[in-house]
Amino acid sequence: MRGSDAALGAAGFAVFVLLGEAVPRLGLVDEDHFPPAGRIAGALGRELSDTAFWSALGDTLTGWALGLAIAVSAGVVAGVVISVVPWLREVTASTIEFLRPIPSVALIPLAVLLYGTELRSVLLLVVYASFWQVLIQVLYGVRDVDPVAEETARSYGLGAWARVRHVLWPSALPYVMTGVRLAAAVALILAVTAELVIGAPGLGARIAVAQTSQAVPEMYALIVVTGVLGLLINVGARAVERRALAWHQSVRGEVAV
Amino acid sequence: MRRLLVGLTAWSVLASVTACGSSDPGGKDTAGSSGGTTAVKVGVVPVLDVAPIYLGEKQGFYADRGLELELVPAQGGAAIVPGVMSGQFQFGFSNTTSLLLARSKNVPVKAVANGVASTGEDGADFAAITVRKGSPLTSAKQLEGKKAAVNTLNNICDTSIRESVRKDGGDPAKVEFVEMPFDRMPAALDGRQVDAACTPEPALATVKAAGGKEIASNFHDVSPDLTVAMYFTSEQFAGKNPELVKKFQEATAESLKYADSHPEEVRQILTTYTKIPATLLEKLTLPRYPAEPDRPSIERLAELGERDGLFEKKPDLDELLP
Numbered sequence: 109m110r111g112s113d114a115a116l117g118a119a120g121f122a123v124f125v126l127l128g129e130a131v132p133r134l135g136l137v138d139e140d141h142f143p144p145a146g147r148i149a150g151a152l153g154r155e156l157s158d159t160a161f162w163s164a165l166g167d168t169l170t171g172w173a174l175g176l177a178i179a180v181s182a183g184v185v186a187g188v189v190i191s192v193v194p195w196l197r198e199v200t201a202s203t204i205e206f207l208r209p210i211p212s213v214a215l216i217p218l219a220v221l222l223y224g225t226e227l228r229s230v231l232l233l234v235v236y237a238s239f240w241q242v243l244i245q246v247l248y249g250v251r252d253v254d255p256v257a258e259e260t261a262r263s264y265g266l267g268a269w270a271r272v273r274h275v276l277w278p279s280a281l282p283y284v285m286t287g288v289r290l291a292a293a294v295a296l297i298l299a300v301t302a303e304l305v306i307g308a309p310g311l312g313a314r315i316a317v318a319q320t321s322q323a324v325p326e327m328y329a330l331i332v333v334t335g336v337l338g339l340l341i342n343v344g345a346r347a348v349e350r351r352a353l354a355w356h357q358s359v360r361g362e363v364a365v
Numbered sequence: 366m367r368r369l370l371v372g373l374t375a376w377s378v379l380a381s382v383t384a385c386g387s388s389d390p391g392g393k394d395t396a397g398s399s400g401g402t403t404a405v406k407v408g409v410v411p412v413l414d415v416a417p418i419y420l421g422e423k424q425g426f427y428a429d430r431g432l433e434l435e436l437v438p439a440q441g442g443a444a445i446v447p448g449v450m451s452g453q454f455q456f457g458f459s460n461t462t463s464l465l466l467a468r469s470k471n472v473p474v475k476a477v478a479n480g481v482a483s484t485g486e487d488g489a490d491f492a493a494i495t496v497r498k499g500s501p502l503t504s505a506k507q508l509e510g511k512k513a514a515v516n517t518l519n520n521i522c523d524t525s526i527r528e529s530v531r532k533d534g535g536d537p538a539k540v541e542f543v544e545m546p547f548d549r550m551p552a553a554l555d556g557r558q559v560d561a562a563c564t565p566e567p568a569l570a571t572v573k574a575a576g577g578k579e580i581a582s583n584f585h586d587v588s589p590d591l592t593v594a595m596y597f598t599s600e601q602f603a604g605k606n607p608e609l610v611k612k613f614q615e616a617t618a619e620s621l622k623y624a625d626s627h628p629e630e631v632r633q634i635l636t637t638y639t640k641i642p643a644t645l646l647e648k649l650t651l652p653r654y655p656a657e658p659d660r661p662s663i664e665r666l667a668e669l670g671e672r673d674g675l676f677e678k679k680p681d682l683d684e685l686l687p
């Protein structure tokens with residue numbers, strides 16, 4: 109079952125690459141503006157042998173990882189505090205619903221004013237976008253805590269901290285993990301966007317330079333890299349999720365099938 | 366450069382806030398001295414216009430004067446103007462109309478050195494109005510009723526294209542302008558989304574390589590010696606650091622002269638901070654890099670901008686120019 113899935117996946121990808129080669133070659137789109145897959149692969153090869161590419165990749169990953177770490181810690185702490193303190197949820201709900209839909213990219217002028225084109229600008233956008241993903245999931249997760257379990261813990265005399273640790277956290281964890289996975293993807297999108305628009309060092313800035321230089325295959329090669337990065341991040345996040353929730357029904361169920 | 370406007374709006378809000386507070390945007394700059402050298406951050410756009418500053422840095426013109434340059438490639442004025450105004454950058458690079466626009470909105474930008482100028486040769490400038498291969502358009506007048514692509518509406522491109530049309534006996538009000546980044550213009554011409562485009566290098570060479578034609582040299586039509594862009598700083602910074610600004614001016618003037626007389630080195634340095642393909646590199650028409658801005662050409666540009674209704678109030682050139 110798994111083997112044939114992988115084979116199908118590979119076949120699908122091969123068809124996609126072939127299409128990428130054939131469409132420009134057949135003249136359906138202009139080769140100058142959409143180079144065939146082979147030329148993009150060549151440009152990718154040149155990128156991989158360039159040290160500047162690797163430092164740009166490092167910059168992007170640094171912005172992504174730092175931003176995600178800040179967003180996840182802040183989101184979890186804020187989410188738990190808001191849920192545990194009785195009236196805090198009502199007090200914050202409207203504000204959260206107001207702030208959450210603001211697109212992170214709308215904060216670009218603010219980021220540039222505060223931090224110029226440095227890493228901190230990227231972090232501002234990444235943290236803003238991914239924080240809400242985590243926070244909202246934590247809020248939902250806490251709401252999902254079984255009241256019977258909570259009451260039982262209370263009647264056994266567990267303190268506030270112990271209840272958070274042993275009842276609230278395990279119940280909320282599947283939600284938190286979903287939030288982290290979503291945040292990981294969003295953080296990458298925002299890291300690249302920030303670099304692309306502001307010019308902070310990283311893959312995005314490199315794409316922008318390729319674009320202004322009319323280096324079309326290089327531009328696509330870098331875009332492919334961001335795609336691969338997104339794929340790896342998603343695979344990684346799923347692996348983390350599976351490990352962290354190995355005890356949980358949803359994951360145990362998945363393994364049994 | 367719509368982003369520039371967003372940035373400017375944000376800046377003007379900030380300006381009004383900081384004017385009341387004690388925070389001083391010019392004061393907490395990173396221009397700290399250490400061991401006789403001063404670190405200076407310059408916001409630049411990674412295109413051929415800024416080749417001289419890269420070349421000057423390599424030649425040591427800035428180091429000779431105790432300036433340690435850090436050239437920060439940024440995506441256009443959106444990042445550079447607010448960056449300079451808030452002291453993230455000590456200097457920045459911007460096109461002349463954007464600086465005039467900033468001045469007209471009371472953003473205290475101060476040009477300190479020349480940037481880049483038209484080549485002075487009609488039909489052989491580093492920017493031109495181009496049309497696709499096989500286009501029936503052959504002159505600027507024929508743009509009446511057609512679509513022309515510019516990188517930013519209400520900026521240097523449409524002002525200069527209007528002047529080209531006017532000079533050719535046409536009515537500039539009949540040209541429809543569409544906003545898109547320079548790098549998208551070659552594809553937009555091919556795809557017939559626009560009839561003409563304001564293309565500086567390397568988009569110009571790309572269009573020509575695809576069989577497109579120049580129909581007018583729009584910058585040249587404004588003035589043969591048009592100062593297209595300049596290096597600038599904030600008034601606060603210039604007021605507080607006259608010595609440093611003077612050193613930067615001298616080093617930049619030397620770099621511009623050097624670049625103007627060493628075109629091969631300009632092409633060479635382009636490979637270090639752009640990704641312009643080797644095939645295009647040789648075909649590029651390089652701009653001129655005069656050491657000083659050309660005031661009459663800037664006056665002309667301001668006049669034309671005013672005629673087009675770009676400015677809320679007339680920009681004061683004495684305040685802007687060094």
